[in-house]
Amino acid sequence: MNTIDTMFTGHLVSLKTTNPLHMGDIPVAKTDDDLAGSFADMLKSAVNKLNDLQVDAEDLGQKMIHDPGSVDIHTVMIAAQKAELALTFTKAVRDEAIRSYRELMNLR
Template structure:
């Protein structure tokens, strides 16, 4: 006489073999989340067109170059502040702003060189 391990385990635990397994879809408490910051996602039920999400390539490039320019201006302003009024700005903040501006300018130059190279290759297709 062979013993069925599953049925003996079920009978030891008092598990009813007629009970259905749990659903794969979890059912839990629903918690409402409030949007407290403007950077958080708002209502995401409405699908947006790709143009609304990303915009055009020209707008993206313009925005990126404006951000690079803003970082350059901020670094210059902080450098002038530390020269004329050393107690108004911390030295490490000036160095961080200058390094951010340098890195963003280097990256923008590298990207624009790549775009120009790609444009030339596309125009010289044979």
């Protein structure tokens, strides 16, 4: 009997794995619905964070007006600049998305 005959039992062939990772679970690719949902969730989260920055800046500005001793002017200015920068970035992303959409619609 040779070594090949010892590997076969009828129609069954015993497989030898050299690396246990080769026979592991195969990750399932995400479906289009999963990707659309995750993109929508990411976009919603980004807009909510932008809104939180705007609200925080407004609250600190109101505190500065009503009780100037309770808030440092530097804190107010930093919060206002963070909110302004986030809004500018969001507008740039929106403009680029609209431009890309229009470009796709004009393809012929």
